[in-house]
Amino acid sequence: MAIRDKGTEQRIMDTAKHIFFAEGKLNATTQDIADAAGVSRTLVNYYFRSVDSLIDRVYREAMADLSLRLDKVMESDAPFKEKVAIFIEVFAELAIKYPYQETFVVKDINTADNAFTDEDRQVKTEIFLKQIKAEMDAGHIEQMNPIHFMMNLFALMSYPMIMRPMFMRIFKLDNEQFKQLIEERKALIFKTIFR
Known part of the structure; x- marks a missing residue:
């Protein structure tokens, strides 16, 4: 061999x-x-x-890298607002570099055994939800179920990437123009989350 x-x-x-x-x-x-x-x-x-095996391996490696980077942010001792700003920055950086990765995430989410269901991920998410709740209790964030905060954050980051091809056609944007919108969007997401 x-x-x-x-x-x-x-x-x-x-x-x-x-x-x-x-x-x-x-x-x-x-x-x-x-x-x-x-x-x-x-x-x-x-x-x-096969190409399917290659896609799966590339996707798993990309998700492991993303998880590692996001975990590093969530587990850091940075103040909460700074942590969320870094979280948005990491996500936007990857979204600009790999704009179609979200398409694979959507596909993977619909499988029973995906990158987001491991026990370690659940523990880290629970810790982050407690931090969100503490920020709400301190009056830094509007009161809501902390899950809504996370859902809003992910929706604001992910949706434009999932809808990228349609948005580019509707608004007649080229790749550079769309990339610029994503750069601008980082500050808009932060302002929206922390009104």
């Missing part, structure tokens, strides 16, 4: 991630990925067996 070359394997994954999440080519084939990575289709199939 041939020795697996981790560099080649990672190059294929990085190329696939760019094609799927940055370019939005959701129907890319193993041949498309092989051509873009500068390898043979046989090599892509050797490492990943």
